[in-house]
Amino acid sequence: MSSSQTSTHADDALVAKTDLRPLVEFIRQQAEATRVVIGARKRLSGGAIQENWLLELQIEGGPWAGARRWVLRSDALSALPASLGREQEFAVLQAVHQAGVKVPLPLWLCRDTSIHGRVFFLMEHVPGVAAGRLLSADAGPQGQTRLAAQLGANLARLHQLRPPCPALAFLPVPQESPALNTISAYRRYLDTLNEAYPVLEWGLRWCELNVPPSTGLCLLHRDYRTGNYLASERGLEAVLDWEFTGWGDPCEDLGWFTARCWRFTRPDLEAGGIGKLDDFLSGYHKVSPLRIERSQLHYWQVMATLRWAVIALQQGQRHLSGEEPSLELALTACLLPELELDILELTSGEAP
């Protein structure tokens, strides 16, 4: 889960040792250039899961000649079980870009690990602010009407992609109801842990008892929330982090975007802490023929909070297992009580 695309890591010890010549040659060939110079590169955070590097390039000759700012995105050392590899993420980026979703332009995939040590792809760098705290703190009393509507419309464009889709054949199509599928997956995960989590069990049972009729399958981002897109004074610039994409119920993405746990400093602004739900939904409905009502979101907000709780546990485990010792991962696990309270609050009243 990323928090910001803009800050740099202090630990660049590895950089000095890296031989950049194979990478420069790869870019030169792909860009049909006569010469490529890497002026600067810095590591972008945005990545407990992958590594992102900003490359400032000077390209001579070919269609990309000039000064270019591109992002190199590669696999990190350890990954969350549910996340896609870079090759698959690149295919997703191409498909959604063609569908008109605002994303950084995908450039080239490199499967040859002799170039950079791991599989990576290059995409255009998009300027803007991603940090959820900054965006929600600047949202103003009524929220950002235009940004909320753009985020809704953009999500609806993504949801127009329906299975089957040959370019995305690697994404499994759920056979049973996506909600029941998710509930069993989370239960299987909880069963692998040493400790039991009664609140999460209760949330899952509640979801099992209240499964809504399915709205059909479409392509989901599965991490569509404030913190994972770039915005500027012009509004939405690009949606990032496509590694959790899969087929599912469109309401799942809307529940995730609007869940309380992703509203940062503005819990009153239901649309991701940056806007009003009505503005977001009206943007969605301008593009999508699906009518999604406010009442349908409640169920998927419970599911969203359960999912974030499961991810927080997984992040804590990555730290505890010694796989990737990290204070940030350890602190993520400490979010659990807040998420548990949200789950209890959402499920204590009458069923929706």
Place this chain on the structure above:
Amino acid sequence: MSQPNAHELLEIARQTLLEQLLPALPGELRYPARMIANAMAIAARENCLQTHARRQELALLSSLTGDTEAPLHEARRQLARDIRQGRHDSAQSQHSLTRALRQIALARLAVSNPKAVP
């Protein structure tokens, strides 16, 4: 007591970090420094509050499972099993379940992030 306990040591270490080190740190190290301060505050609160919180949790869980002998981790496991098997589905049972779980979660929130306690 003439010697500082774990809580007091963590508190003064955290205060030193925030007041003396943090202002002297370059920008990119401030976020990690704040995370360290946060982790120390959580550890200090856990040290103070955990014994009572665990006792309260055990009492609440055994009132739900009906087993007063089981240790805490076993009581959690038993309740989780009961919930999954649908033994708390009735409206009455849901009510007492969510009320007890809320009390337990609030006690843990008082350790992890007291500012978020409603």
